[in-house]
Amino acid sequence: MTSLAEDVVAGRRAAVSRAITLVESSRPEHRTEARDLLGDLPTPERPAVRVGISGVPGVGKSTFIEALGVRLAEDGHRVGVLAVDPSSQRTGGSVLGDKTRMPRLATDDRAFIRASPSAGTLGGVARATSQAMLVLEAAAYDVVLVETVGVGQSETTVAGMVDTFLFLTLARTGDQLQGIKRGILELADVIAVNKADSVGGEDREGEARSAARELGGALRMVHGRDRAPAVVTCSGLTGAGVEDVWQRVLDHREQLGADGLAEKRSHQQLDFAWALVRDELEQRLRRSSSVRRVRTQVRELVLRGDLPAVAAADRILAAFDEDHPGDDAGPGAPVN
Ligand SMILES: Nc1nc2c(ncn2[C@@H]2O[C@H](COP(=O)(O)OP(=O)(O)OP(=O)(O)O)[C@@H](O)[C@H]2O)c(=O)[nH]1
């Protein structure tokens, strides 16, 4: 075992930090090192509890994680927090931003907070995050909370990396149903209507409760009574209901059972492998010098109406294949 791996296993913060930086790096030599490191790291005897926490910007994810994380740490857990936000162009400032929203957790020895690299493709960020999760778990963080902003593909990506996906929403009318339409709530294992408190003067508790009831009813119609996710209310700010949300997360886990969890994780691995391949292919397509050579011409011809899209696609793919002589473009096998 390398000394970095030993230090990670010993839970040394600086080593954990360094290991995560390594797995986040996209440089080829770092990728090799990262793979070696991960090969050295032991998997925990009991699988860590992996929870994704999503919801629109400002719904209160960080505040909720602070409240939950502090409680879990007090109960003797070691809590890792990862933030995934591939859509954002924020730089290192986001680390600061997230940490100031989690002031107690950020200074707690039993917790480790890390913001994702802000740059990069979703696949790249997903690769970094899933490997960072393994580093944290090897360092005996037994609960890993992954915060992701509820826009676009990042939710689906995070849902594919965690055991339980928690969706935070607000009582505002229409918001819930919109969520269903976007298919986001399909991913949720537990839903919490957040900000069910009277901070700021106005009492939102009743409103939150009826929103939860309405949403719970709608979901039972969609999924059926047995498979519908639990819908509860909470306030990350006051801490009310946070323990109940956690209990629902544990219930979901219990429902999966040890075998169900193992099966879920292995399917996630397979899907993730293919997602990484797709991501890499897209990168190669972008980098391909042959594609670059035909790009301008194809663009002009298509815009002028002289080349149909299908023929244009063939020309681009033919150029791409020039970069990879020997590839057999036989009949396509289904991906995964
Ligand atoms: N009343 C009330 N306000 C809250 C609650 N949770 C968060 N807030 C406030 O809502 C704002 C956003 O909170 P964050 O925890 O940063 O929300 P977030 O979802 O992490 O936001 P992004 O990371 O930017 O997507 C802050 O001003 C919080 O003080 C809550 O439970 N009740």
Ligand SMILES: [Mg+2]
């Ligand atoms: Mg946040």
